[in-house]
Amino acid sequence: MESIYLRPVAFVDAPFGLDEQARRLAGGMLWFSAVEVVSCCGARPEKVELVPVSAMPEIIERLGPGARAVWDNLSAARPPLTLGDRIVRLDQPQAVGIVNVTPDSFSDGGAHEDPARAAEAGHAMAAAGAAIIDVGGESTRPGAKPVWEGDEAERILPVVRQLAASGTAVSIDTRKAAVMEAALGAGAHMVNDVSALIFDQRSMPVVAAAGCPVVLMHHLGDPETMQQAPAYDRPVLFEVYDWLEQRILAAVAAGIPRERIIIDPGIGFGKTVQHNLQLLNGLALFHGLGCPVMLGASRKRMIGALAGEAPADRRLAGSIALALKGADQGVQLLRVHDVPETLQALKVWRGLRDAALTPL
CATH class of the missing domain: 3.20.20.20 (Dihydropteroate synthase-like)
Known part of the structure; x- marks a missing residue:
């Protein structure tokens, strides 16, 4: 069974002027502009893609609901x-x-x-x-x-x-x-x-x-x-x-x-x-x-x-x-x-x- 992991990378100083190109991390003070998408079927990663945030919606649709939940988790604010x-x-x-x-x-x-x-x-x-x-x-x-x-x-x-x-x-x-x-x-x-x-x-x-x-x-x-x-x-x-x-x-x-x-x-x-x-x-x-x-x-x-x-x-x-x-x-x-x-x-x-x- 394939496992998909999404790791935020390429952090930017601020999101100003970067509409759809930067995403807030966990409701905090950091914004990331790319995601490392890792696919694993066995002991080692089989595929690693560096995907701009702007292209992630299309990737998420392809990967399915499990990836959608992880993608949403990456930006959702954590309650106090x-x-x-x-x-x-x-x-x-x-x-x-x-x-x-x-x-x-x-x-x-x-x-x-x-x-x-x-x-x-x-x-x-x-x-x-x-x-x-x-x-x-x-x-x-x-x-x-x-x-x-x-x-x-x-x-x-x-x-x-x-x-x-x-x-x-x-x-x-x-x-x-x-x-x-x-x-x-x-x-x-x-x-x-x-x-x-x-x-x-x-x-x-x-x-x-x-x-x-x-x-x-x-x-x-x-x-x-x-x-x-x-x-x-x-x-x-x-x-x-x-x-x-x-x-x-x-x-x-x-x-x-x-x-x-x-x-x-x-x-x-x-x-x-x-x-x-x-x-x-x-x-x-x-x-x-x-x-x-x-x-x-x-x-x-x-x-x-x-x-x-x-x-x-x-x-x-x-x-x-x-x-x-x-x-x-x-x-x-x-x-x-x-x-x-x-x-x-x-x-x-x-x-x-x-x-x-x-x-x-």
Whole structure:
């Protein structure tokens, strides 16, 4: 069976004077003027066409209704996220601050192990401009051991309560239904599951019943083994895309509205450096799934691999480079450790976009 993929390319500064020649990406601040149309029947792409936006209507008619849905998804605006009293707009990139309440996270293990310090760090990130604070109590770095759900809940609940009580939009980073339930009951507004609601069979109905937004992240294997020679049968970009599409369909079938689903390609979760680079270069493809995209590349090992084995606490510049790569491809949510620095970069990015989109 032939699969068709549409990847927006040839971004332009502004659409002025380019009627029918440029198309808005996901209701955001970017416009693209061409599409890479890829046809696959087997393990490798069989045909790749670079098609101007002006010629796409004819191509879509030829490709059929499936391609029409993807084409519409590429430009449809993403509804804002309602997180308690907070409304998070998705027409521009937003920062999601990371608070790991763990002793063994790859980047900041132990720094926020004390709940009071963790909550203080979350408040500081929110004050600096993070739209959401993502709180986790189990490390999912390569080689990490599972944490019992009771211990995980005990770690995160005081932090969630303190942040939620201050009006902060809180996401809970967990694979376990019991932890999701406890955190949502304590005031969390969103679930971020690195297993895409697969690890715990109860997690899908828990999220559906809660009616909250959820992040479905691609992964290959589990944290203990995922970096032991990860391999894909097809180009990683298309395999991850298809996998996420199936998880979206499963979530919708379970009663989770598509407009509450966020997708994450899972940088570093069962991927080599080359896999990660291919995903980052092809991020715009994922807008065809019709959901907001989250990118979590902050301080990841690939930065060290590309920059003289820099340790995790010296990967700020590389993290900002990857965040801007995401912004340049329409990613709506950037999950980061260094909120003030990332937001400064995004403000400059936004200034450039605003200038480009201001008619002369």
